[in-house]
Amino acid sequence: MIREITYDIYTILWQDWISFKKSFLKFLLSRMITPILYIVAFGFGLGKNVNLGTGNYLEFIIPGMIALNSMNIAYNTVAHPLAISRIYYKTLENFLIAPINPRAIIIGKILTGVFRAILSSSIILLIAFVLDLKLIFGIGFFAVLLLNSAVFAAIGLVVGLRVMSSEELNNFSSYILMPMSFLCGTFFSTEVFPAYIKNLVGILPLTPAANLLRALAQGESYDYKFICILIIYLLITSVYAHKLLLKKSRE
Template identity: 45%
Template sequence: MLYDTWTVFWRDWVVLKRRLAKFILARMVAPMLYLVAFGWGLGRSINVGSGSYLDFLVPGILALNSMNISFNSITPVHAERIYHKSLEEYILAPIKPASYVLGKILAAVLRSLLSSTIILLLAYGFGAQINLSFWLWAVLILNAIIFAEVGFIAAMKISTYEEMSQVNTYILLPMSFLCGTFFTTQALPAALRWFIELLPLTHTSTLLRSLAAGNDLAYSSLLILLLYAAAGFVISRRVFPGTFSS
């Protein structure tokens, strides 16, 4: 199974390696705009209690970026299934469904971590104070896994490219702004806040912000992310075509 997983992962790494320079440059644009507009511009007039708004903002950008990159890294699977019909090659190959799912998820995690590293370098250049730790990277990886699984499930269940874009519109976009990325969820109405705080990106934002400030790990939020990741993997494996015939 490990060899099969590595085979699927290696294919995606070869594709990424050929486009690495373009990938890095593209990943710099949105974070720089966020840092300039919110960190330097709007952030100068915002009081977050302790530290600067830039220090408050960067963990939110990391969470948001990790979600988007990992989800969008899986969307080519939809094209492989619907348009290119190349997914059948994996179904017919002697590769376990779990290996294919895991290989794709790991490739998405790699892209997410590369992008997160770029954001951190930019943030330090803008003067942000971020404490890096093992747990901060672990939370980023967990977040990437969760939304790569969301992308995989969508790629397996959705029939058209237009419907795939609606996942971004109706699921990812609202989470991008409401899940503690740009402002604390305490500012939301109680009923909405209760729902928002059930979502994985909220826990990721909270954990990253706390860890970046040098605080202790909130194990309850970490457990919730682990449950999301485990459930997502189980569902991803079940929706993969040919799972029950293997």
């Protein structure tokens, strides 16, 4: 059973790699643009006027940018291709009628999002290395990066299986991902918010990811509840995606 699922996961990953390798260089080059713009605009521009008391603003936003980048890449890698292919090209049926375990489809799609998110985030890590920032990128940091990428890949899977049009797909990005991008501690601390907003923002998945990555990169202590929040998100979205996939197979 485990061997069969492993082979099915490999099949999903290989299918994605065949299409991805054709645009590999374009993917890397395009993912360099946004981090560089953020660093120039916020780090060197706005950051000159920001006093954090300890460290500089670039060292503050780099972990937040990595959290934000992994969110966007993991989500978009899964949600958009799945939704478009399911709605307009009906290719999801090919997976459903193939002798592939539904769990393997879920895991394979999530790992696809994780792979691209890590690849894209490595560009920001390289920029941080070139700028000689005093940040620590250890095993714990990469573990949280993997977890955050998996969470948003799973969310992308749920959205890709649920939306009925490209408009609904865009609405999720506009109403959910975009607010999280700026409110969840990526560019400034959530401590500036009133208590009720801080508590609301605190349960969104990007907030614990940004806080964890920043604490680990700066060698500070962190709250273990942030890890629990991310794991809960991953479990809930993965199980829900599996139920959606089974429902689609019966339709």
